[in-house]
Amino acid sequence: MMVLLKILAVAICGAIAYQDIKDRMVIWIAFPMMALVLTLIHAASSGWEQVFWFSITNLLLVSGVLLLLFLYTRFFSKKKFLNTSLGLGDILFFYAFSFGFPTLTFVILFVGSLLFSLFLFLSLKSVQHMETVPLAGYMSLFLIGTMALSFFIKTPNLYQL
Template structure:
């Protein structure tokens, strides 16, 4: 059951990545679907419901803190618009979808590595991109596809063992 949900999630993440790479626009319904799928996989791999709720509460708080910090920086120091300048709405929705998908320890590691992955890939392919903005949700989605693919092929280390 979880393997089928994981593959379905990978397909959803693939659509997010493709749309974000091509147009920097993603169908809105892909984000709630991704939230549902990631949350369901996480819930099915959690022992107790209260543990699941505590993990997603901590993760959502972490994401909110990051978004608030970026908002304050963008508005006060950079003196620019926040939405669609520093971060797109799709990126924000993807961050929250990501937050539903993993235990807190795993989430922090995967989230920070996904951001680093997105930065490195963007820097390598920057000159070849038609649009010069970072497809952050798409690159993070591609990173998660790699992580899920690896976890389906190789059992260890477990994504939900923490």
Template sequence: MWYLKLILILVFAIVLYQDFKSRLVYWFLYPVIGILAFAIQLYTVPLNIAIYNLGVNLLLVSFILGVGFLYLKLRNLNIKNSIGIGDILFFVFISCTFSTVSFIVLFVFALLFSLLLHFVLSIKKEEETVPLAGYMALFFGAVYAMTFLCNGTFLYVY
């Protein structure tokens, strides 16, 4: 179990590095994140609960993305310049991680963390794009790293 978490943290680190460095992440890393996170969840909860968590989390992510796209459409903004396909893939595959309540809390805090980190790192330079998937990978990698120090089963409580 610990080795899956370690591999997942390494994949998160690769996503962070690639997204921060060039805003291009290998697409196959996102399904690897989803598969590893789902396998870790399966270690803690039964299959039917894990599938239920995945379904509800995917519905929440779909709702968030739908509201975002609707907002962009109503404001006549270009969708391609607003969110990247890598960010959408990250949102979809990160849905495999935790129970619904934990996922909502961690997802919101990951977005807030990304916003604050981007403001801090871009004070002197103006960047047009945000490495959102990379920042969120850093956050979720830290969450998984903390599960090495304490019992992380509370993240999967249903």
């Protein structure tokens, strides 16, 4: 069952990555599906009570980050926040991602995926001539890589407390 859930999570992340990189739009249903599958994987690994508390903490962290980004964009950059600085799909991805892991693992993966996205965008910028970062797509690629590594290679358990 766990293997099927992980395959489904990789497939959903693959669809998000493909749509975001190719069309710069992701069908909205992919984000609740991703949240549900990641929650089920997390619950199977840690138990429902752990998922509840970790998810609340992660949601608060994401909301805090988004609030800081909003305030910075609005008052210092003097730009619109939504669809100028950050897309709705990126925000939905952040929230879906927050259900998938214990807080420490989430923070490490979240920061790692943001750095991965930055480096990938800067590396491909001259080749692809993109003006904005397909953040949800690149973060999905990072999550696919992380899940593949944990599945095929003996790595520390992502759900270990």
